Amino acid sequence: MPVVRVLLIEGYGAQVRRRLGQALTDAVRLVIDAPKDAVIVATEEVAPENYMRGGETRQPGRAVADPVEAVQTFLGLMSARDLAGAQACLAPGAEMVFPGGRRFTALADMVAWGATRYAQIDKSFEGFDVSMGAAGPVVSCRGTLSGVWTDGTPFSGIRFTDRFELTAEGLISGQEVWNDLGEARAPA
CATH class of the missing domain: 3.10.450.50 (Nuclear Transport Factor 2; Chain: A,)
Known part of the structure; x- marks a missing residue:
């Protein structure tokens, strides 16, 4: 059973996180022969002040419209x-x-x-x-x-x-x- 773990900076709404989970489920199924209900996507969030890249804190990127x-x-x-x-x-x-x-x-x-x-x-x-x-x-x-x-x-x-x-x-x-x-x- 494939498990995908995603770490996001806090700030994305439930609909965006749901769309991301659905897209990742579909991506796994394009590569691995797994039934849809066997693919697990777990989303974790981190506060912006607890996320750094290049020594700088970052803000979440813009969500793409559906x-x-x-x-x-x-x-x-x-x-x-x-x-x-x-x-x-x-x-x-x-x-x-x-x-x-x-x-x-x-x-x-x-x-x-x-x-x-x-x-x-x-x-x-x-x-x-x-x-x-x-x-x-x-x-x-x-x-x-x-x-x-x-x-x-x-x-x-x-x-x-x-x-x-x-x-x-x-x-x-x-x-x-x-x-x-x-x-x-x-x-x-």
Whole structure:
């Protein structure tokens, strides 16, 4: 049974410590064949005045925002067509890549392009997966699309996967989209 001991400087809230414990449990299970309930993560805390590095006392580092929540917020704002709110979720220079290699850096351009493909679209989520990329967190979400084609015909059950790259500050720096809309698209 794997045991992970973590020493933190006091100051992190319960939610941050819980997220850390869950992430460490998942990291162990990526390397060691152990059932989830066999992995123990024990977190201990030390007062800042009792922690020194390089002969200096230190303060705890900033907790990173939950990357799944950041993506869910962005997607919710996009669904509501709150482009100003959604733009605030993007890092400068963020790029969105859609099927067919369509690249966008402006949300308004992406929405205008989408309007040529469908009159309305909604996402139903089946799950979110998080990993660590070279520059920050990576969140993948998957599920199905439903909506209305431009001719008024409804559609549903179309698979999609979105992959988001985030900065350490929790801003989206890139999005890649894969879906079966092209295969399911109603004839024009």
